[in-house]
Amino acid sequence: MSTARLTLLTALALLAFAGNSLLCRIALRDTAIDPASFTLIRIVAGALVLALLVGLRAPAALRAGSWASALALFGYAIAFSYAYLGLSAGTGALILFGAVQASMIGWGMFRGERFRGLQLFGFALAISGLIGLLLPGLSAPPLGPAALMLLAGVAWGVYSLRGRGAGDPTAVTAGNFIRAVPLAVLAAALAWVLAPGSMRVDAAGTVYALSSGALTSGLGYAIWYTVLPALRATTAATLQLSVPVITALGGVLLLAEPLSLRLVLASVAVLGGVALVVLWPKRELRNG
Template sequence: MSPARIVLLTALAMLAFAGNSLLCRIALKQTAIDAASFTTIRLISGALMLGLLLRWRGRSAVVGGNWPSAFALFVYTAGFSFAYVRLSAATGALLLFGAVQATMIGYGVWRGERLARLQLAGFLLALGGLVGLMLPGLAAPPLVSALLMLGAGLAWGIYSLRGKGAGDPTQVTAGNFLRAVPITAALSLLMVNELSIDRAGVGYAVLSGALTSGLGYAIWYQALPALKATQAAIVQLSVPVLAAVGGIVLLGEPISWRMALASGAILGGIALVILEKRQTNAISGKTDGLKD
């Protein structure tokens, strides 16, 4: 896969992830839909969209995916929805992707990966920008909601790591969505007394499932094999920034110089990580050429 294609796929995936935070928060804040129904409609819509895509390609969704990954997907989507009942878009994205990056970096280090000096500087710059953006002026989030979002981030990190080298990314993602449907249907049945649905809420759930979830995850699964676990974690630091910008436009959150400076630090730190990898690869290629 060419570097340009990797960058494009990664950028589209990050936009989709940020869109999920915004769609979920808007639905649960501004419509009557309950969290369990949002989760169920989101997963069903994602499964249908991916199934249609595979049918167009002449492939089957049934043979892809596996039950452990499907369960991780369910835990992520359910925790995500219930957490956003009380969390703001920015706080939720911070907790979610903080947990995701911790999971993936921890896995990478456990497998023997190490950050080069410039990569470490880029990571610290990005993390500092994230802290500077999110923490000052924010009240402590509700404990239960925060724990739910941290659990969702852990599950998404596991789901992403399980996707590396798992086969055709769209087929795998479709199979996992399909397997997650009966699990989330059981959740909705257990919470039938809390059932609340309206047209707008269903519309946001369908958009979240079909576009920013189903297609977004398929895109991410295509980019993921070309990224190290540490790089995949670091690049996701851009998602809270994108979610915060979306919150300004869609939820009326104010913009400030702090937002602009923190965004520059986060995106600049990510660029350092990516550029260091490319430079290392180039040097390695030259060395191999001299040995020949």
């Protein structure tokens, strides 16, 4: 793959990841669609696009994936949608990213991975940034939506950990999306039974949900997994640090969301802390 093509595809994938937050936030803020319907449409659209991409080259590969991973995927998607009822795009993306990285790093520590001094400091700094963002105050995000986004991040961390070494990542993701469809249908049916007046779908909200599922989820994941083999692990992890920043800038420019000092400081702490954890082994090897 040429450098220019790799750069373009990587940029598109990162924009797609940020786009998920922006599309969900604008749909739930500015249209009539409810979170359960948004999640259902998003998962169905993502499943159709990924099934088409994988099925055209290897139909049998659609059997990849597992119900446990599909449950983690669905847990991320439904908590993500409900969280964006009360969070700005940038705040939600930072909480999500921080929770994903903290859960994966924490699992590595639990499994016996040994971190050096600066890595431990980085992990503590990232956690402190998340705590500082959530502490009570005028610019603090609402506790309920923030807790849901933390849950979404942990679910995505579990999904990512389960996906390591699981074979063709695009095929596995397609299989998991397909399995997540009945879970999303069940959640929408449950929401209708418990609060029928809360179920709302309109044209604009449907377009945003379809775009989130088909473009920023389905195609976005497919593009990312295409470029991932050409990137070093540390490079890939570092590039993902840009997603909350892109999302926050998109929220300011496209959604007219405020950029608070608390969010800026928390972003520096979380992203800087994660960067220390991810990049220090590489730097240690080079200097050793």
